[in-house]
Amino acid sequence: MRINERVVALNEQPVNPKARYVLYWMQMFKRVEHNHSLIWAIRRANELRLPLVVYEGLKYYYPWASDRIHTFILEGVEEKRKAFEELGIRYIFYLQKDSDSPKQTVAKLAKDAALIVTDDFPCFIIPEHNRRIAERASIAVHAVDSNGIIPMSKFEKEEYAAYTIRPKIKKMLDRYLVPLASEAVDIPSIGIDIDDSFETIVTSETIPELVAACDIDHSVTPSEVYKGGTGNGRKRLEHFVSDILCNYDAARSKPDRDGSSRLSAYLHFGFLSPLEIALAVRDSDAPQESKDAYLEELIVRRELSYNMTRFNAKYDSLEALPTWVHKTMREHADDTRQFLYSLEELERGETHDELWNAAQREMVVTGEMHNYVRMLWGKNVIAWTPSYEVAFETLVHLNNKYCLDGRNPNSYAGILWCFGKHDRPWMEREVFGTIRYMTSGSTGKKFDSKKYIAWTKRL
Ligand SMILES: Cc1cc2nc3c(=O)[nH]c(=O)nc-3n(C[C@H](O)[C@H](O)[C@H](O)COP(=O)(O)OP(=O)(O)OC[C@H]3O[C@@H](n4cnc5c(N)ncnc54)[C@H](O)[C@@H]3O)c2cc1C
Missing domain, CATH: 1.25.40.80 (Serine Threonine Protein Phosphatase 5, Tetratricopeptide repeat)
Known part of the structure; x- marks a missing residue:
């Protein structure tokens, strides 16, 4: 049930009036300012004359969990603890290292909570987290949208392309592009008596050893370029x-x-x-x-x-593509692919195309890939894998494994864009059909590609 343009009640359970605090389960909006979820939680706590407790957990078994992603998240924990302390709010962070570590920590904290406020993020593991907590909790669960400038609920359906959403955004922008004032809790919770036996204290010095102790992919190393927080x-x-x-x-x-x-x-x-x-x-x-x-x-x-x-419930598959793309893919599915590379060859950046290899290297080493070469990177994988399905799976895997910004709505939309999503038909050619085509030859002429390639070799 929708409560307002940013908040939905995920179940029909009541607020527990005898509870000791309001619980904000911070999943995706890992910040203290400009956070609609936190503001909603503070308001509910003040209304109920209760303190607020904020909980953030990091588990070891989410898809593509690695030293890189873990380190980036952990780099933001210490500053958050200090910021919450200044606001008089108890913040508990928990790193679940492996299958022997304590489980069900949200449920434990929820036992004494009046209601749970959490983040409404539209993809990856979060919709499933929210579905499960809403089903299992015996108290109200509110999910708050702090994703964008315009609340997602202001759009009633899936937009076809940028040209259909742009005028709608323009109409609403002045109303939403305004500073969001912080709010304060009436009742501090710093010394609150709470089951925090599972809490993990994180400092910048302890991050490497904490990460090393987790049952995650240690082959994807922390970024030397991007530090979290x-x-x-x-x-x-x-x-x-x-x-x-x-x-x-x-x-x-x-x-x-x-x-x-x-x-x-x-x-x-x-x-x-x-x-x-x-x-x-x-x-x-x-x-x-x-x-x-x-x-x-x-x-x-x-x-x-x-x-x-x-x-679009099918956002993580080719099914999210429009009809014209399906038609052209059907017509060109059997076209001969001039080069074919395995996932391992692509992952190691071992193709005949130096610019593509450089883009892949940038991603593997730094945890990011420049927008311009990212488009070319995606398009080429379509040409170099045996089917559109394999191309899509390969791109999602590589993007989400190595990029710090992966596993995001932009990841799926960006990859689907390479297949024609949010675009229009172009001139027909082999393999791509009428999907827009890009070559390293012409793309590489638009900037100093030699300089870019040399830079990635020095990384
Ligand atoms: C194959 C492919 C995969 C992609 N995967 C991701 C991903 O995993 N995560 C991700 O955030 N973006 C992804 N993008 C979109 C875009 O490439 C990145 O957002 C951009 O490179 C981020 O760099 P920046 O912050 O310097 O962008 P800037 O140029 O500084 O843009 C500012 C912000 O606008 C947003 N933005 C920019 N370009 C796009 C775009 N094309 N679509 C949607 N939002 C955009 C981003 O939030 C970005 O931080 C992908 C694009 C492609 C073609």
Whole structure:
């Protein structure tokens, strides 16, 4: 049942009036400011004259769990504990290392809670988490949407493409592009008596040993370039707004330069809110064309992806594609593929195409891939695998395994875009049919590809 444009009640259970606190289960919006879930939880706690407890857990068995993803998340924990302490809110972080570690920690904390507030994120493991907690809890569960600038509920159905969602966003933007004031709890919870026996204390010094002790993929190592947490995200945001944004319009398509925000991992883990970024960009002195170009990506393109995963249950398969793509794929399924590579060859970046290998190397080493080569990277895998299905699975696997910003609505929409989602038919050719085609030859001429390749070799 919808409570307001950002909040839904996930079950019909009552609020427990005899409880000792309100519980906010922080899953995706890992920040203290510009967080609608936290604000909703604070308001409910104050209304009920109860303190608020915030819980964040990190388990070892989510798909693609690795040292890279774990480290990035853990790098944001210590600063959050300090920030919550200043707000008078008890924050409990728990790292579940392996199958012997304590389980059912949300359920344990929920026993003394009046209601659970959690994050409404439209893809990956979160919808299933929310479905299960709502089914099992004997108290009310509210899920809050702090994903985008415009609430996802303002769109009634799946949008066809950027040109259909853009005018709707433009109409609503002034109403939503406004600062979100922080709110304070009336009753502090710092010293609250609570079952916290499973809590993990994280400091920057202990992160490597904590990660090493987890039953996860240790072959994907922490990024040397991107460090997690709101503080690190804000440093990058400040650098972007003061030094890079003024040329964004031209430089964003040049992988050989530091020309885009590189904020997608901070957005994915909710360390930064899109609202904070959009306001910083809007209020900067950069030329209007650069601000508009950036806000088109951050708001229109990003919210189109969230809209797709919210309304299209098949977002993680080729079934999410429009009819014209299915038709052209049927017609070209048996076309001869000139080059065929196995997953292992692709993963190691061992193809005949130096630019593609460089993009793959950037992703494997840094945990990110530049937007411009990412499109080419995806398109080429369609040409180099035996079927469209294998291409899709390969792309999802590599993107989600190595990219810090993977497992996001943008991951699925970006990969599906390579197959024609949110696009239109182009000139017909082998294998691609009428799906838009890109070659390393022509893409590589639009920037200094030699410089980019050389840079990835030094990584
Ligand atoms: C094959 C493929 C896979 C992709 N996988 C992901 C992914 O896993 N996670 C992810 O966040 N993005 C993904 N994208 C979209 C895009 O490539 C990245 O968002 C962008 O490269 C992030 O870099 P940036 O922060 O410097 O972007 P900027 O150019 O600075 O853009 C600002 C923000 O706008 C949003 N944005 C930018 N481009 C797009 C786009 N095309 N679609 C939707 N939102 C966009 C991002 O949130 C980004 O941080 C993918 C694109 C393709 C073609």
